[in-house]
Amino acid sequence: MTNEANNKQKQSTNENKKYEKDRVVTSTHQARLVTGYNLVKLRIKTELMVAQECDRLRLITERDTRICNDYLRIIKHNEEKILRKDGKINSSLLDKLTLTTSRKTQHKLRTTVPHDLKKRYPRCSPGEFIECRDKSIWTYESWKTQQDLSEKELNRPQFKKKIPRKLFTRLLDRGTFQLIPTTKDTVAKMWLEVRDSLDTKRSGKRYHNRLLLPLAYSPYHEKKLKLGKIKSLELVYKSKEQQWWAHVALQYTVPLYQSTQPPAVLGVDLGMKKTAVAVLLTPSGKVIMDELRFIVNKERQSKIWQLKNRIKSIQKLLDTSNNNGQPTKQLNVKLYQLRRRLRSVTEQELGYAVNQLVDFILQLKVRYNLFVSVGYPKDIRKRHPRGSGNKSLRSRLHKWCYRLFITKLQHKLNRYGFEPHRVVAIGESWTSKICSRCNSLNTTRTGQGQFNCQDCNYELDADLNGAKNIGKRLIQYALKPMHGYTSIRDTLTNEYYSITLFKCLQPLGQWLEDSAKNTSSL
Ligand SMILES: [Zn+2]
Incomplete structure (x- = not known):
């Protein structure tokens, strides 16, 4: 016993040394920040607005389409003049064709132009x-590159839908828009003041009108708006x-997550009976109940099954x-409604699972240098088309939207x-069949979601087994690069991450090897 304890102590000190090495590496870029964007959607209460204001709102956002199409037409007719050698449009030459220069500027005055847009849209x-x-130039250039590549004659670009207008805050005090909260007893708690882009002539002076829009505002929005700095606005x-x-x-900036704690991998699997299962693999090599989560909302889950059966x-x-x-119209309508409901319920359940997982990960982050490995079936729907014989597998496939789940998790x-x-999204092929303890394929799965290994008599929840395997797979990839790659590929985004980023997983690999030799350690 004492010998064992001594050994353990030695091991832990060794591991600590390894982490210290990592600490030296990570401390060099300590000031790094992560910036990202987050969208908050607020409904404009048009029912409280006067018809005139609604018209004006429409005018601000609609005008673009016509002007953009005009620009495209002008580009088409003057292609030879304004197209540069590298296939890009010279925007200043385009300006010379369309815009007169203001009388205030010191530059050469341009009082007449062939296509006076200011005259057309005063x-x-x-x-x-x-x-x-800029918008029409981008569209034209992308069309041009496509046209050069293809042999067929492609349709020329044209704007048909309304283009949402971006209003940027250029100045702090007098930006193009402003959110104004009111404490007074008015119809809306939050107002949006937009400086509209229309030039209004009033007593010979150019004057921009300001439009006040009432917004649907709740504590939820209040909480969300506090999370970052307001950068831009889009009216849709x-x-x-x-x-x-x-x-x-x-826009939000947060310090990059760094850790001097021992490494750990969280394996996440979207299960059959449970929505998601997360299990933590640590160098100590034991699954503790605190570090294990079965995420499921039973009420919602049974609702999903009911809807599916209907x-x-x-x-x-x-x-x-x-x-x-016989006539089928009524049945079709019913089917459409049911499918819509099913989709909304599954989306709710997924959002719930993501939120729970994020909470769990934030708890673990304090104690571990954490990596998350999520199972993602690649092209699995293509590989199992209808009539391929495996009916139960197909019904399982269509239960969850894996992509949505993983992107949501990554973004959050x-x-x-x-x-x-x-x-990292890791390919999850075979993870439900392999025994997570002895890597044997001689396994069975009972109806109640139980997993049995015939070789080592290991018995556990089937989804938990899958989650463990997914976590292990990331560690294995980090230790032994597959197919000669010196990087790990995210199966969802197809991005390659260098192995050196995962270097600290070495002690976990040691544990893996030990557990393979000595199966009783798990
Ligand atoms: Zn086994």
Whole structure:
């Protein structure tokens, strides 16, 4: 016993030395910050606005399309003149064709131009012209590169939909927009003041009107707006709901997540019975109940199953009535409604799982140098088409939107300073079949979601087994680069991360090897 304890002490001191090495490496870039953007969507209460104001809101945001199309037309007719050798448009030459120079500037005066846009749109401000010009130039250039590559004649670009207008805060005190909270008893708690881009002539002076828009505002928005600095605003019209929305982009900066703690890998699996299972693998080599999470909302889960069964039965009914030539319109409507509900419920459940996981990870972050490995099935839907024979597998596939889950998780964790390589999507093929203790494939799965290994008589929850395997896979990749790559690939984003970023996983690898030799340690 004493010998064992001594050995353990030795091991831990060795490990500590390793971490100290890492600390030296990481301390060199301590001032690094992570910046990101976060969108807060606020509905504009148009029902409280006067018709005149609504019209003005429409005018501000709609005008762009016409001007952009004009710009595209001018580019088309003067292609030879303004196209540079490198295939880019010379914007100053385009300006010479379209805009007269203001009388105030000291430059050479340009009082007449072939296509006077100011004459055509007298109320549009120069800043807005520049915005439209850049937008049409980008569109033209991307079309041009596509056209040069392809042999077919491609359609020329044209703007059909409304282009959302970006209003940037250029100055702190007199920006182009401002959020004004009111404590007084008014119809809205938050107002958005927008300096509209239309030039209004009043007594010979150029004057920009300010438009006050009432916003739907709740404590939820208040909390979200506090998280960052307001950077830009976009006014968006949703034609389906006939609603106006203000999208406020927030910029946040957080210090990069660094740690001198022992490394650990959190394996996350989207399970069958559970929404998600997360298990922590640490150098000590034991799964502790505190470091294990089964994330599931039973109520919602049973609702999902109910909805699925109802959809199934309606599909059957639809099939028979189709064959018998009976009308199917009502059934189709019902099916559409049910599918929509199913989607919204699954999205709720996924959001819940992501939030729970983020909480869990933030707790663990204090104690460990944490990496997260999430199972992602690559092209699995393509590999198992309808009629491939494995019905139960297919029904499982369509339960979760893996991509949505992982991107949500990555995005959210980025807000807490997690570098992208700390959350890696790992291919999850075979992870549900391999025994997480002895790597044997001689395993069975019982109906109740239990996993049995025939070789080492290991018995545990099937989803937990999968999560463990996913965590182990990241460690294995970090130790032994697969297929000659010296980097780890994120299967979702196809990005390669250098192995050196995962160097601190070495002690975990040691533990893996030990556990393979001595199966009782797990
Ligand atoms: Zn086994």
